[in-house]
Amino acid sequence: MPSRTLEAPAHADRSARSVDPAARRRLRKFLSYYRPHIPLLAADIACAIVIAATALALPVCANWITRNLSAAAGPEAAIVAILTMGGAMLALVGVQALCTLFVDYQGHVMGARIESRMRQELFEHLQKLSFGFYDRERTGQLMSRITNDLFAVGELCHHGPEDLAISLLKFLGAAAILAWLDPTLTGAILAAFPVAVVYALYFNGRMNVILRQGKAQIGAINARVEDSLSGIRVVKAFGAEAEETRRFAVENDRFLAIRRAGYLSEAHFSVGMEAFAQLVTLAVIVAGAVRVAQGALDVADLLTFLLCVAILIDPVRRAVNFVRLWQQGYTGFQRVMEVLETEPDIRDAPDARTLGRVRGEIRFQDVGFTYRIGGPPVLRGVSLDIRPGEFVALVGASGVGKSTLCALLPRFYEATSGRVLVDGRDVRDVTLESLRRNIGLVQQDVYLFAGTVLENLRYGRPDATRAEVEAAARRACAHDFIRELPDGYDTDIGERGVRLSGGQKQRLTIARAFLKDPPILIFDEATSALDNESERAVQQALTELARARTTLVIAHRLSTVRNADRIVVLAADGVVEEGRHDDLIAADGPYARLHRTQASL
Structure with a gap:
């Protein structure tokens, strides 16, 4: 929790002082x-x-x-x-x-x-x-x-x-x-x-x-x-x-x-x-x-x-x-x-080192987390090892901490207990800037800034050339629709990208991640609200983006992660099941029950 300097005096005799x-x-x-x-x-x-x-x-x-x-x-x-x-x-x-x-x-x-x-x-x-x-x-x-x-x-x-x-x-x-x-x-x-x-x-x-x-x-x-x-x-x-x-x-x-x-x-x-x-x-x-x-x-x-x-x-x-x-x-x-006077919850350690480009190995060791001291735990004793280049889907009921677990990796929040490691190094021992430079985010809540398409795509890499921007847009299946906009890449998309459709906005965020070229990718799936054509385009872009990267997908629709290298099922007590789709269906455990529930809707 942030420390403020406006606390009341610790001893009564201090109140007698003329100036606090x-x-x-x-x-x-x-x-x-x-x-x-x-x-x-x-x-x-x-x-x-x-x-x-x-x-x-x-x-x-x-x-x-x-x-x-x-x-x-x-x-x-x-x-x-x-x-x-x-x-x-x-x-x-x-x-x-x-x-x-x-x-x-x-x-x-x-x-x-x-x-x-x-x-x-x-x-x-x-x-x-x-x-x-x-x-x-x-x-x-x-x-x-x-x-x-x-x-x-x-x-x-x-x-x-x-x-x-x-x-x-x-x-x-x-x-x-x-x-x-x-x-x-x-x-x-x-x-x-x-x-x-x-x-x-x-x-x-x-x-x-x-x-x-x-x-x-x-x-x-x-x-x-x-x-x-x-x-x-x-x-x-x-x-x-x-x-x-x-x-x-x-x-x-x-x-x-x-x-x-x-x-x-x-x-x-x-x-x-x-x-x-x-x-x-x-x-x-x-x-x-x-x-x-x-x-x-x-x-x-x-x-x-x-x-x-x-x-x-x-x-x-x-x-x-x-x-x-x-x-x-x-x-x-x-x-x-x-x-x-509000101190940041999360800051670089005095001896923090710069993290170079990582291979993408991730380890969660007995991780626990609460949003406030004395509050209910969101995560309890979560342990999970992810190999470099592996495509891992996190599934489970709402509120079990899938998004929170992923937010601990770039240190948006600090683990209350346990450790989070990238390539064997505790994320608390490296600088925030170098850690987050290695991680790309495609979030469920798409946010685009007021300005042009080009300015939004360059947000993570202001020095990127126009050719690099267009290459990233092509890989994200966004180049064609961008060219059809009134001013192409120089089109003003309005506040929060209001002039674009949901699928277009999502593909721009994927293009932004391509341009950043991170070895680790976190994808908070947001295709459920898209039409079928937009969903196919976004899924195609996601598949291309995830190639040769360590990818964590927060899956809300289980049909979108059937081909994941590994599916991890989270519950209130941590990881309760993991494996490939067919193996988990055959095991008839928590994942199979989730799958049947979604299939019946």
């Missing part, structure tokens, strides 16, 4: 994504500092103009002084605009690059995870993490550093100017800020919970959409459009309820912060006017005080935006980390 170890580790991981962009990040923060500094300089310039009006020698001198300072202020505004342009563009580019790197890392990790992970997870949820969640992370990576830098500098700078103008009034204003902080932290916690619920629910919506649209032909065949609409409405309404609760908390947060800003401004106007009347403050200083209070409030507004970005971005990052 998992949270610290994730924070370090988050910050590590900035490492390749340190020069750009430094430039972004430098521009943010300049933005804050110019914003603070403007009220000081205004104070200088107001104070020096009366000190000027005459109107002309006053105008010259005003225009000079006005030019300086205009230059400050120009510098501020240029820095803001840099921050908005280059900062967004940096965030997009980090987002892109995370998305690539997440996708690569998803490729490494084993079948067991995908047995538990829904595709829509994973798609939500790789798209919606990472977009929010990108926004946080861009706006987070600059908002923090600007907010901190503006707040400290404005507070310093205010304290220089009137320490008493400044102290009274700053004393009110802890109330705003407590208020913000309360609704911040509420928004965090709701945002996590919302991201999980949008994943559920994606899963519902993906499931419904992937099976749209089944939906229409059963006339179930209304039922699918009802199911989607249920998930959509749940998401709406979560969004409504989130917007309520966000509204309380934003309104509270805005009200706080307005109250502070009002208090400054009233208290400042009183201080002017008392002679403790002059009009020039009151004007500067009001301008600086506006600057002091801006960090509060930015804090509102930063908290929103933090909640959305870091919540999304945590959901991404939950996947990245």
